[in-house]
Amino acid sequence: MNKKQRRWRNRIVIAVAIFVAVMVVERTGLLASLVGASSEPYVAFALYFATFLVAGYDVLIKAWGNIRRGDPFDEAFLMTVATIGAFATILFPETEPQSAEGCAVMLFYQVGELFQSYAVGKSRKSISDMMDIAPDYANVERDGRLVQVDPDEVAVGDVIVVKPGERVPIDGRVVEGASQLDTAALTGESVPRHVERGADVISGCINMTGILHIETTKPFGESTVSRILELVENASEKKARTESFITRFARVYTPAVTLAAVLLAVIPPVLGMGPWTDWVLRGLTFLVVSCPCALVISVPLSFFGGIGGASRLGILVKGSNYLELLAHVDTVVFDKTGTLTSGTFSVVAVHPEEGVDPDYLLSRAAYAEAFSDHPIAASVKQAYAGTIDEGRIRDAHEESGHGVSATVDEHVVLVGNDRLMAAHGMRWHECDLTGTVLHVAVDGAYAGHIVIADVVKEDAAETIRGLREEGVRKCVMLTGDRRDVAEAVAARLGIDEVHAQLLPEDKVDAVERLLAGEKDGARLAFVGDGINDAPVLMRADVGIAMGAMGSDAAIEAADVVLMDDRPSKIATAMRVARRTMRIVWQNIVFAIGVKVAILVLAALGIANMWLAVFGDVGVAIIAILNAMRCMRVGAAR
Amino acid sequence: MRKSFRLDEIDCATCALKLEDSIRRLDGVDDAKVNFMTQKLTLTAADERFAEVLERVVALVAKVEPDCEIVR
Numbered sequence: 001m002n003k004k005q006r007r008w009r010n011r012i013v014i015a016v017a018i019f020v021a022v023m024v025v026e027r028t029g030l031l032a033s034l035v036g037a038s039s040e041p042y043v044a045f046a047l048y049f050a051t052f053l054v055a056g057y058d059v060l061i062k063a064w065g066n067i068r069r070g071d072p073f074d075e076a077f078l079m080t081v082a083t084i085g086a087f088a089t090i091l092f093p094e095t096e097p098q099s100a101e102g103c104a105v106m107l108f109y110q111v112g113e114l115f116q117s118y119a120v121g122k123s124r125k126s127i128s129d130m131m132d133i134a135p136d137y138a139n140v141e142r143d144g145r146l147v148q149v150d151p152d153e154v155a156v157g158d159v160i161v162v163k164p165g166e167r168v169p170i171d172g173r174v175v176e177g178a179s180q181l182d183t184a185a186l187t188g189e190s191v192p193r194h195v196e197r198g199a200d201v202i203s204g205c206i207n208m209t210g211i212l213h214i215e216t217t218k219p220f221g222e223s224t225v226s227r228i229l230e231l232v233e234n235a236s237e238k239k240a241r242t243e244s245f246i247t248r249f250a251r252v253y254t255p256a257v258t259l260a261a262v263l264l265a266v267i268p269p270v271l272g273m274g275p276w277t278d279w280v281l282r283g284l285t286f287l288v289v290s291c292p293c294a295l296v297i298s299v300p301l302s303f304f305g306g307i308g309g310a311s312r313l314g315i316l317v318k319g320s321n322y323l324e325l326l327a328h329v330d331t332v333v334f335d336k337t338g339t340l341t342s343g344t345f346s347v348v349a350v351h352p353e354e355g356v357d358p359d360y361l362l363s364r365a366a367y368a369e370a371f372s373d374h375p376i377a378a379s380v381k382q383a384y385a386g387t388i389d390e391g392r393i394r395d396a397h398e399e400s401g402h403g404v405s406a407t408v409d410e411h412v413v414l415v416g417n418d419r420l421m422a423a424h425g426m427r428w429h430e431c432d433l434t435g436t437v438l439h440v441a442v443d444g445a446y447a448g449h450i451v452i453a454d455v456v457k458e459d460a461a462e463t464i465r466g467l468r469e470e471g472v473r474k475c476v477m478l479t480g481d482r483r484d485v486a487e488a489v490a491a492r493l494g495i496d497e498v499h500a501q502l503l504p505e506d507k508v509d510a511v512e513r514l515l516a517g518e519k520d521g522a523r524l525a526f527v528g529d530g531i532n533d534a535p536v537l538m539r540a541d542v543g544i545a546m547g548a549m550g551s552d553a554a555i556e557a558a559d560v561v562l563m564d565d566r567p568s569k570i571a572t573a574m575r576v577a578r579r580t581m582r583i584v585w586q587n588i589v590f591a592i593g594v595k596v597a598i599l600v601l602a603a604l605g606i607a608n609m610w611l612a613v614f615g616d617v618g619v620a621i622i623a624i625l626n627a628m629r630c631m632r633v634g635a636a637r
Numbered sequence: 638m639r640k641s642f643r644l645d646e647i648d649c650a651t652c653a654l655k656l657e658d659s660i661r662r663l664d665g666v667d668d669a670k671v672n673f674m675t676q677k678l679t680l681t682a683a684d685e686r687f688a689e690v691l692e693r694v695v696a697l698v699a700k701v702e703p704d705c706e707i708v709r
Contacts, residue, residue, distance in 0.1 A: 004646065004704075062703070065700075065703065069700070069701070071655070071659075074651060074652065074655065075649065075651065116649075123674075124674065124675075124676070233675055233677075237670055237672065237679075247654060250651060250654065291651065292651065293649060293650060293651055296650035296651050296654065297649075297650040297673070300650070300673060300674055301674060304674045304675075
């Protein structure tokens with residue numbers, strides 16, 4: 001609690017104490033015996049009214065201010081009218097005076113408001129704690145001593161020092177030292193990352209073990225951590241449709257209920273359906289529930305919590321609207337390379353002929369490819385565990401795009417595709433695996449082949465399964481790759497539809513066609529690696545870019561940004577989105593339901609003011625507590 | 638020019654909505670956003686008038702939400 005809240009609380013406690021004392025004196029008949037039965041209601045009125053002023057003078061002042069400005073419709077005004085109305089029953093001696101009720105309603109209201117203010121403060125704080133990933137200083141070496149400076153003052157190219165336990169304040173490159181970095185705050189990933197001289201580091205990571213000297217490559221304001229914070233803070237400005245609906249609802253609801261209250265207080269008694277005081281009291285009860293605060297607070301709070309929680313898992317959602325859209329996605333379109341597959345070529349199989357050792361086959365191929373810098377050569381060399389002694393290689397040369405030939409240890413080695421084999425009159429056989437097949441021949445004899453393919457990411461299959469659990473009906477894969485390769489990947493992962501051999505511009509058309517086929521209310525998400533797919537990311541209902549650590553283009557173009565390159569985060573993002581929407585609708589249904597029920601009961605004369613106050617502040621508090629659950633995303637992992 | 642300010646002690650979400658509405662209606666204000674959760678006011682106004690517009694926004698906030706204060 002802050003100072004203002006503590007003062008507020010003390011005032012309420014005092015008012016409650018006086019209220020209880022007055023009530024005891026009145027209800028036990030002590031007051032009547034002291035001042036006489038005829039003047040007792042008036043003395044009680046005065047005592048309750050004094051207590052009422054202690055409890056709610058600030059509300060009265062605020063209401064008066066509103067009236068003077070000609071814009072009376074807010075909670076303070078409505079509470080004032082309702083409570084003063086209750087006290088005014090003293091003027092009608094034929095009805096039971098409602099002084100205690102008037103005072104109690106104000107007390108109740110204040111207790112609720114205080115609690116609400118406390119709950120809001122608490123959730124604000126937990127959100128800001130969650131966002132507390134920006135370091136507020138950087139260590140710079142000056143005259144041989146380390147000094148702490150404002151990270152804004154560090155120029156690009158300056159060297160900063162990050163000690164163990166500190167956060168990296170600015171993006172840069174390690175120039176000295178080696179350490180483990182904890183990237184959990186950015187990616188939600190708990191496995192530490194090893195960095196050493198030459199490695200790029202991004203701000204927001206925690207340095208765990210060694211001292212790092214980092215040459216900055218960006219100013220603080222453009223560093224990853226600042227951009228993320230800015231993004232999340234501004235996210236709540238892009239309002240979801242549900243939020244705009246609530247705002248519109250709030251603008252209509254209060255005047256409508258107030259009007260209904262007036263009609264309820266006037267028409268039935270005019271028609272002779274009962275005493276004025278009874279109907280006026282019912283009208284006053286209406287006023288108490290006429291504030292839509294429960295909704296106006298809890299709905300944005302839920303979205304904010306959902307976005308904040310997602311960011312803790314390394315998922316940046318750039319607006320409440322995107323979180324809402326994400327919850328309605330039923331078609332997910334993947335750009336294969338970089339999302340489902342890692343986009344790097346690796347040896348996936350080594351198939352030697354009878355009597356040939358697989359390691360031998362791989363080593364011959366690696367030696368023959370030693371001087372080539374083609375990506376395929378690189379993957380073969382990477383797969384070969386040993387070191388390559390270049391002195392053993394002679395006459396290495398490329399064979400017109402079909403492969404290479406070289407003499408290794410006096411053996412003539414040919415490595416390449418089937419055309420190379422054919423050109424040398426070699427016999428070879430096909431492979432049943434899809435990918436690029438490298439045939440190897442040694443001294444004119446076929447030794448076997450090596451299969452190289454774009455590697456499917458470990459969690460790709462799990463991603464598709466997870467998406468289906470979240471209600472995605474159709475998973476589509478787009479790729480510029482060969483049809484057989486694409487179909488093999490699709491079959492393995494359980495993807496419904498494949499569009500292969502696409503040029504980059506075809507991808508927009510493919511997404512357009514899929515969008516045209518979407519049913520009303522269903523949404524399409526496109527997942528890309530943020531490279532060359534900005535037009536498609538923008539065209540889709542929700543554009544998701546992944547592997548965005550340090551890639552500004554991806555952060556710019558997409559609606560949802562995954563900090564690391566694991567596709568399973570897409571399913572996680574959808575889980576967070578759906579959970580948030582569920583909580584939002586729970587609150588909407590609950591709050592409107594309770595209020596309508598109380599309105600009906602009040603009109604029938606069943607609900608009294610006490611219940612109505614619960615309908616106002618009680619519901620607001622429950623809705624806020626429920627909304628705060630959005631921040632807890634642990635279960636969505 | 639677009640600038641953000643912290644709004645201290647903005648306690649009720651409906652109040653924030655109303656405050657936003659009334660700031661938007663001020664002469665010289667191109668756009669205004671009051672974010673209840675982050676307690677932030679984002680004000681957009683012409684560069685040359687910004688200081689003067691801000692003065693009037695501060696006065697308006699003091700009138701509409703006496704508890705709430707713009708931290709400059």
